[in-house]
Amino acid sequence: MKTFSKAIYTERRKQLKLLVGSGKLLFLGNEESSMNFKDNWYPFRQDSSFLYFFGLDLPGLAAVIDIDEDREMLFGNDLTAEESVWHGATLQLADLADMVGVDKVSSIDGLPKYLKPKTDIHILPPYRPENAQKLAQWLEVSVLQIASLASEVFIKAVVKLRSVKSPEEIREINKAVTCSAAMHKRVLQEAKSGMKEYEIVGMITGEAIRSGGNLSFTPIVTIDGQILHNHNYSQTLTDGKMLLCDFGAETAMHYAGDITRTLPVGPAFSANQKEVYQIVRDAHQTAIESLRPGVRFKNIHLLACKKLAEGLSAIGLMKGNLDDAVENGAHALFFPCGLGHMMGLDVHDMEDLGEQYVGYTETLVKSTQFGLKSLRLGKELEEGYVLTIEPGIYFNPLLIDQWKAEKKHSAFIRYDQVANYRDFGGIRIEDDFVITNGGSELLGEPLEVEIDALEAIRRTALSANA
Amino acid sequence: MKTFSKAIYTERRKQLKLLVGSGKLLFLGNEESSMNFKDNWYPFRQDSSFLYFFGLDLPGLAAVIDIDEDREMLFGNDLTAEESVWHGATLQLADLADMVGVDKVSSIDGLPKYLKPKTDIHILPPYRPENAQKLAQWLEVSVLQIASLASEVFIKAVVKLRSVKSPEEIREINKAVTCSAAMHKRVLQEAKSGMKEYEIVGMITGEAIRSGGNLSFTPIVTIDGQILHNHNYSQTLTDGKMLLCDFGAETAMHYAGDITRTLPVGPAFSANQKEVYQIVRDAHQTAIESLRPGVRFKNIHLLACKKLAEGLSAIGLMKGNLDDAVENGAHALFFPCGLGHMMGLDVHDMEDLGEQYVGYTETLVKSTQFGLKSLRLGKELEEGYVLTIEPGIYFNPLLIDQWKAEKKHSAFIRYDQVANYRDFGGIRIEDDFVITNGGSELLGEPLEVEIDALEAIRRTALSANA
Numbered sequence: 056m057k058t059f060s061k062a063i064y065t066e067r068r069k070q071l072k073l074l075v076g077s078g079k080l081l082f083l084g085n086e087e088s089s090m091n092f093k094d095n096w097y098p099f100r101q102d103s104s105f106l107y108f109f110g111l112d113l114p115g116l117a118a119v120i121d122i123d124e125d126r127e128m129l130f131g132n133d134l135t136a137e138e139s140v141w142h143g144a145t146l147q148l149a150d151l152a153d154m155v156g157v158d159k160v161s162s163i164d165g166l167p168k169y170l171k172p173k174t175d176i177h178i179l180p181p182y183r184p185e186n187a188q189k190l191a192q193w194l195e196v197s198v199l200q201i202a203s204l205a206s207e208v209f210i211k212a213v214v215k216l217r218s219v220k221s222p223e224e225i226r227e228i229n230k231a232v233t234c235s236a237a238m239h240k241r242v243l244q245e246a247k248s249g250m251k252e253y254e255i256v257g258m259i260t261g262e263a264i265r266s267g268g269n270l271s272f273t274p275i276v277t278i279d280g281q282i283l284h285n286h287n288y289s290q291t292l293t294d295g296k297m298l299l300c301d302f303g304a305e306t307a308m309h310y311a312g313d314i315t316r317t318l319p320v321g322p323a324f325s326a327n328q329k330e331v332y333q334i335v336r337d338a339h340q341t342a343i344e345s346l347r348p349g350v351r352f353k354n355i356h357l358l359a360c361k362k363l364a365e366g367l368s369a370i371g372l373m374k375g376n377l378d379d380a381v382e383n384g385a386h387a388l389f390f391p392c393g394l395g396h397m398m399g400l401d402v403h404d405m406e407d408l409g410e411q412y413v414g415y416t417e418t419l420v421k422s423t424q425f426g427l428k429s430l431r432l433g434k435e436l437e438e439g440y441v442l443t444i445e446p447g448i449y450f451n452p453l454l455i456d457q458w459k460a461e462k463k464h465s466a467f468i469r470y471d472q473v474a475n476y477r478d479f480g481g482i483r484i485e486d487d488f489v490i491t492n493g494g495s496e497l498l499g500e501p502l503e504v505e506i507d508a509l510e511a512i513r514r515t516a517l518s519a520n521a
Numbered sequence: 522m523k524t525f526s527k528a529i530y531t532e533r534r535k536q537l538k539l540l541v542g543s544g545k546l547l548f549l550g551n552e553e554s555s556m557n558f559k560d561n562w563y564p565f566r567q568d569s570s571f572l573y574f575f576g577l578d579l580p581g582l583a584a585v586i587d588i589d590e591d592r593e594m595l596f597g598n599d600l601t602a603e604e605s606v607w608h609g610a611t612l613q614l615a616d617l618a619d620m621v622g623v624d625k626v627s628s629i630d631g632l633p634k635y636l637k638p639k640t641d642i643h644i645l646p647p648y649r650p651e652n653a654q655k656l657a658q659w660l661e662v663s664v665l666q667i668a669s670l671a672s673e674v675f676i677k678a679v680v681k682l683r684s685v686k687s688p689e690e691i692r693e694i695n696k697a698v699t700c701s702a703a704m705h706k707r708v709l710q711e712a713k714s715g716m717k718e719y720e721i722v723g724m725i726t727g728e729a730i731r732s733g734g735n736l737s738f739t740p741i742v743t744i745d746g747q748i749l750h751n752h753n754y755s756q757t758l759t760d761g762k763m764l765l766c767d768f769g770a771e772t773a774m775h776y777a778g779d780i781t782r783t784l785p786v787g788p789a790f791s792a793n794q795k796e797v798y799q800i801v802r803d804a805h806q807t808a809i810e811s812l813r814p815g816v817r818f819k820n821i822h823l824l825a826c827k828k829l830a831e832g833l834s835a836i837g838l839m840k841g842n843l844d845d846a847v848e849n850g851a852h853a854l855f856f857p858c859g860l861g862h863m864m865g866l867d868v869h870d871m872e873d874l875g876e877q878y879v880g881y882t883e884t885l886v887k888s889t890q891f892g893l894k895s896l897r898l899g900k901e902l903e904e905g906y907v908l909t910i911e912p913g914i915y916f917n918p919l920l921i922d923q924w925k926a927e928k929k930h931s932a933f934i935r936y937d938q939v940a941n942y943r944d945f946g947g948i949r950i951e952d953d954f955v956i957t958n959g960g961s962e963l964l965g966e967p968l969e970v971e972i973d974a975l976e977a978i979r980r981t982a983l984s985a986n987a
Contacts, residue, residue, distance in 0.1 A: 264722050454603075
C-alpha cells in the first residue's frame with residue numbers, strides 16, 4: 056500500500072474541517088465486492104474520497120471527523136491469528152491510523168455508538184449497495200431514503216478540495232497517463248487483421264497490471280466505435296475497418312489516465328476515414344488551444360461542436376447556419392456526448408458526488424438538451440483542474456434512422472448524404488490536460504495523433520509482423 | 522455471448538421442475554457492479570445458476586419458472602435508441618428468450634406482480650447486496666431476513682443438477698484448465714529474480730483475457746505461499762525463494778479452471794524445499810489415486826493428511842502416533858485447509874448455495890475442527906463430479922507462535938524443529954479432475970509437476986533469459 060506523507064492527509068482534513076465548519080463527517084471505505092459467490096471477489100477498489108482524506112487502501116474501514124470535538128477516528132477490525140492464515144498479517148489498525156496522521160481507532164462495531172446523538176452527521180452519497188445498507192442501518196432510516204440524506208455542504212467541500220490537483224497528485228496522474236500512452240503504443244504496434252478485440256483487451260489489461268496499477272475503467276476496444284461505451288469485445292479486426300481504443304491505467308495509488316486513439320486496422324485510413332479523422336483532430340486541437348483558467352468549459356465544448364459541424368458541412372453531411380445548428384443540438388446526431396470530464400482519483404472524477412456539484416455551479420445548471428446533457432463539465436476552469444479533451448464523430452444507424460424518421464433537425468442535416476456513412480463506425484481522439492496559469496499542459500508522454508504519424512507506425516508494424 | 526443449444530437449457534429446467542415439484546422458482550441474474558462510482562463497472566459476471574438454467578450472459582435479467590402453470594418467463598428491459606448510443610443495439614428480450622427456449626417475456630417492472638400471491642415462491646440465497654435488496658422489496662420482508670427465506674428444496678435440486686457435469690460441460694472445463702495450464706507454463710518460462718509479483722499477475726491476467734475468457738478468481742501469486750489467499754502482489758521475487766502460483770482461467774461461457782504450482786525463483790529448489798515439495802507431491806498423488814465414485818472425499822482428505830504427517834514426521838517436524846495426530850487435527854498447523862472443492866461454473870462450485878448442501882449430506886455434517894472446517898467437500902463422489910486436489914504444507918509464523926505458546930498438540934509437533942522453518946513459506950500443488958466410472962481423469966493438458974521436470978524448465982528458461 057502506497058500513501059503520501061502523513062502531513063498531506065492531515066492538511067487535507069484540516070482544510071475540509073474549515074470548509075464544513077461543524078458536525079461529524081462520516082467516511083465509508085469500500086468492502087470487498089462479490090463476483091459469482093460471496094468470497095470470490097473482484098479486485099479491491101477503495102473509495103476515492105476515503106483515499107483522498109485517509110489514504111488507506113484496505114477493505115472494511117470507516118472514519119469519522121468530529122469537527123466540534125476536533126477529533127479524528129479510524130474504524131476497522133484487526134485480523135485474528137486464524138484469519139491471518141488466509142489473508143496474511145496486515146498492519147494493526149493503530150499502525151494504519153498512524154500512517155495517515157490519525158491517532159484514535161476503534162473496532163467497526165463501535166461506530167454506530169459514536170454517531171450518537173444523530174444530529175449534524177454528514178455523509179456522502181453511497182454508490183455501492185452494501186454501503187447504502189450500512190448507512191441506513193446506522194442512521195436508522197430506510198435504504199431508499201439514504202441518498203437524500205447526503206450532505207450538500209460536505210459534498211461541496213470535498214469537490215472544492217479534490218478538484219484542484221496538488222503537485223504530488225499531478226505527478227501521479229502523469230505516471231498514469233504515461234502508462235496509458237504506453238498501452239496505446241503497444242496496440243498501435245500489434246493490432247492486425249484477424250485478431251479478436253478481446254485479444255487487444257488482454258494485452259492492455261496485462262500491461263496496466265504489470266505497471267503495478269490496474270485499468271482505470273472497463274476498456275472500450277471496438278471496431279464499432281459508434282457505440283460510445285461498448286464493452287463487447289467479440290468482433291474480429293478486419294482490414295478497412297478502424298479500431299477505436301479508449302482506455303487508461305490507474306497507478307498503484309489509484310490516479311487515473313484516459314486516452315483514446317482511433318487507428319486503421321490496415322496500414323492506412325481510407326480517404327473517407329481520413330477526412331472525418333481530420334475533422335475530429337481539428338476540433339481536438341481547437342479545444343486544446345482554448346484551455347485556460349477562467350474559461351467556461353461549456354463554451355469550449357460548443358466551440359468544438361462548431362468545428363465538427365463546419366467539417367461535417369464541408370463534406371456534405373450538414374448544412375445551413377452552423378451556429379444555429381449547434382445551438383439547436385443538430386450536431387449531436389454525430390457527437391451525442393460531452394467534450395471532456397474531470398479526472399483524478401476517478402476517471403470521471405467525483406462522479407459519485409453528483410455532476411451538478413462537480414461540473415456546474417449554482418448559476419450554471421446542466422442542460423437537458425440531447426448531447427449537452429452528457430457534458431459532465433461545464434463550469435469555469437481553474438488552475439490545477441485536470442480534464443480530458445475527447446471530441447468524436449459517430450455514425451449510429453439506429454439514431455440516424457430515428458432522427459430521419461422524425462425529420463429531426465432536417466434544416467441542418469443532409470440525411471441523403473448521411474446514408475452513405477451508416478457503416479462508417481466512429482472516431483474519437485482523447486488526451487488529458489492540466490490547467491496551468493498560462494493555459495494548459497498535456498499530461499503524460501505524448502502519443503502520436505496525426506494521420507501521417509499513425510499511418511507510419513502502422514505501416515512499419517504491419518510489415519514487420521507480416 | 523456463447524450459449525449451449527436451446528434443448529440443453531430446456532432439459533435442465535425440465536429436470537429442475539421435476540425435482541422441486543411445485544411453486545414458482547425465481548432466478549435473479551446479476552447487475553453491473555460499481556467500482557469507484559456508480560457507472561464505473563467491474564467486468565460483468567452473470568450469476569452461475571442463472572447461466573446454468575437460462576444461459577443469458579447479460580445484466581439486468583430475471584426469470585420465473587411457474588411449475589404449477591408450467592410457464593417460464595424471462596424479465597428484462599429492451600434498450601431505447603438513445604441508450605443504444607452508449608451501449609449498442611443488443612438483442613431484444615424476446616430474441617434472447619428464444620435463444621434459450623423460453624417463450625414468454627415481460628419488462629422487469631412486471632415481476633413483482635407476477636409473484637403474487639406470495640405463496641410457494643422459491644428463491645436461492647443472494648450473495649450480492651443489490652439482489653438481496655430487490656428480493657426483500659419484492660417479497661416485502663426486511664433485507665436482513667431475506668437469506669433465511671432461501672428455499673431448501675430449490676437449493677438441493679440446483680445442487681443435484683449442477684454437481685454432475687455433462688459432456689458439453691466437461692469440454693468447457695477442459696478448455697478452461699488447458700488455458701490455466703498455458704498460463705502456468707508462461708510463468709514457469711518467464712518468472713525471474715527481481716520481478717515483482719504483480720508483473721506475473723499482469724502477464725497471466727492478460728493471457729486469460731486474450732483467450733476470450735477471464736480469470737476464474739483473483740489470482741494468488743506470492744513468495745509468501747504460507748498465506749493461503751494472499752492478494753498482495755507487492756513483493757519482489759528473489760533467488761532462494763519459492764513462488765506459489767494459484768490461478769485459473771474461465772472460458773467465455775464461464776466454466777473455471779484452477780491450478781497451483783510452486784516453483785523455485787532460481788533454477789532449482791534448495792534441499793529443504795525439495796524435501797517438503799516431495800511430501801506434498803506424494804500426498805497429491807495418493808489423493809489422485811484414491812479418486813473414484815462411492816468414496817467419501819473426506820476420507821481422501823484424511824488420507825492425504827496422513828501422508829503429509831508421515832512426511833513431516835520423517836523430516837523431524839511431527840512425532841508420535843500419526844493416526845492420532847491426524848484425528849486430533851495436529852497436522853492442521855501445516856495444512857489448515859481442505860484437500861479440494863467442486864469446480865464448474867464457479868471455481869468453488871455453488872459456494873453461494875451453502876457448503877453443507879454442496880459438499881455434505883444430511884448425515885454427514887461439516888466438522889468444526891480447525892482444518893476440517895475448511896474442507897468444502899466431504900461427501901461420496903459420483904461420476905461426473907469435477908473437483909480439485911490441492912494438498913499443501915505451510916509454515917505460518919503467527920500460527921506457529923500461537924500454537925507453541927498454547928503448547929497445542931505438543932505430543933505431535935516438534936516445535937523446536939519447526940522453528941527452523943519459520944521463513945520457509947508454503948508449497949501447494951493443485952490439479953483438476955473429473956470422476957469417471959473407473960476412477961478419475963485429469964482435466965486439461967498435463968502441466969509439469971515433478972521436481973526434476975520443473976527444475977529442467979526453470980534452468981533452460983533462466984539461462985535463455987540471462
